[in-house]
Amino acid sequence: MPELPEVETIVQGLRPYIFKRKISHLKIFLPKIIHTKKVSPNHLIGTTIENISRLGKNIIFQLSNECHLRVHLKMTGQLLIKFPEEDFQKHTHAIFSFDGERFKLNYRDIRKFGFIQIFSAEEWEKWPKESPLGPDPLEVTFSFFEEKIIKQKRMIKSVLLDQTFLAGLGNIYVDEILYHSKIHPQSLPINLSSNAVQELYQTMVKVLKTAILLRGSTIRDYLGISGEAGNYQSKHQVYGRVNAPCHKCGTLIRKIKVAGRGTCFCPTCQKLEQGRRQADPL
Ligand SMILES: [Zn+2]
Numbered sequence: 001m002p003e004l005p006e007v008e009t010i011v012q013g014l015r016p017y018i019f020k021r022k023i024s025h026l027k028i029f030l031p032k033i034i035h036t037k038k039v040s041p042n043h044l045i046g047t048t049i050e051n052i053s054r055l056g057k058n059i060i061f062q063l064s065n066e067c068h069l070r071v072h073l074k075m076t077g078q079l080l081i082k083f084p085e086e087d088f089q090k091h092t093h094a095i096f097s098f099d100g101e102r103f104k105l106n107y108r109d110i111r112k113f114g115f116i117q118i119f120s121a122e123e124w125e126k127w128p129k130e131s132p133l134g135p136d137p138l139e140v141t142f143s144f145f146e147e148k149i150i151k152q153k154r155m156i157k158s159v160l161l162d163q164t165f166l167a168g169l170g171n172i173y174v175d176e177i178l179y180h181s182k183i184h185p186q187s188l189p190i191n192l193s194s195n196a197v198q199e200l201y202q203t204m205v206k207v208l209k210t211a212i213l214l215r216g217s218t219i220r221d222y223l224g225i226s227g228e229a230g231n232y233q234s235k236h237q238v239y240g241r242v243n244a245p246c247h248k249c250g251t252l253i254r255k256i257k258v259a260g261r262g263t264c265f266c267p268t269c270q271k272l273e274q275g276r277r278q279a280d281p282l
Contacts, residue, residue, distance in 0.1 A: 002073050003057060004137065004168030005211035006222050006230060010079055011054045013225035014105075017081050018061075022048045022099040030093035033109065036118040039067055044118070056133050056167025066121035071107070076221040077114025080106045110221065133167040137204055140166065145201050149189045156192070156200075157185035158259035169204075172217055172239045175264050177204045179238045184272040185258045185265050191273040210235070238264040 002010070023044050028034055034041055048064040059079070061069040071079065080089075081103050089108055094116065096105040107116060119127060135144070152159045159165055160174045169177075178185050181200040183192065192200070216222060216230030219240065223229060233240070237247055242255040242264055251268040 001057075001075050001170055002077075002216070002222050003170035003173050004054075004208055005173070005214075005232065006216035007054050007057050007059060007073070007168070008212050009215045009224055009230065010073075011052055011059055014052050014059075014079065014081075017101075017103060017225070018049050018096075018098065018105060019052060020048060020050070021101060022046065023063075023096055024099045025095075025097035027095040027097075028093070029095075030112065033093045033107065033112065033115050034118065035115045038120045038123060039118045041118065043067065044069075054136075054168075056136070056163055057170070058133075066124075068119045068124045070117040070119065070127075072114055072117075073109070074111075074113035074115070076111040077107065077109040078221065078223055079225055080108060080223070080227060081225045082106050132164050134163060134165045135167065137166045137168055138208055142198065142201050146194070146197050149197060149200075150192075152189045154188075155185065155258055156183060156187045156189055157261070157263060159189060161259055161261065168208075171261050171263075172219070172236070173207060173211065175239045176237060177207050179265060179270060180207060182269055182271075184270040185256075185263045187273045193273075196273070238266060240264070 023046065026041055026044055028041060043065065044063065044067070047067065049061050050064055051062040053060045057072065059071040063069065083103050089106070091110045092106045092108045094107040148165070149159060157174055157178065160169050160177070161171070175185070177200070181196070181203040183196060183200060211217065211232040214231040214235065215224055217233040217236065218229035219233060238253050241253045243252050245251065246253055246266040246269060249266065249268045251266055253264050254267050255262055255264050257263065
């Protein structure tokens, strides 16, 4: 599933193509991927895309008629810029055309869990209350992060995956962030020293920024808007490396289940912290 770095890469890639472009046509092949209560998809025709942004793992299009589109790619969704000379791809479920442009924006999804949700202005205003998302991991301050995380009574992996805690992290990046922070995925936040929490915060920012620079991770289906793969998967230290030796200590990477998700970690580099949180020695 695309996580923050992949979704950010898509948003950055889309901007030069569709910012301030007017939607001239929308072809929908699979109606169930369009989620709407009040606004007919026909109302999108003739509107201009005023902004494209990211909220957690959601791609948001702000339209000139005050409607908003939320695209969630879920497992295998893709937004692709396609030119007429390119072949039509199977599993393309919706195609946006733009005034005076040769390219089209295709929504493609093999497993069909993703969707495009249309909000009226009124529905958009209510959405944050109905689906509260936590702050963005790249925008949250350290003091806010520390204050919030030490109150959590769940395992650290479960906390970081929770989109109401922070929006945008998923299984790949949580495993990688915990490895680089030397924190066992089953640790309880209360048992982490303040140095460990600080390292976790700094590592989270560093891993995400590096992954964005490398245009995300392609494991199975993720592709950028021109169909290009990401490059961060070559930097993975634990995710997808079960039974391979840890690059730091040679111990074989183990896989366990935490928060219902397959979790890869190094049993030597990521020791389970015991005991209650104590003040760090000066
Ligand atoms: Zn190790």
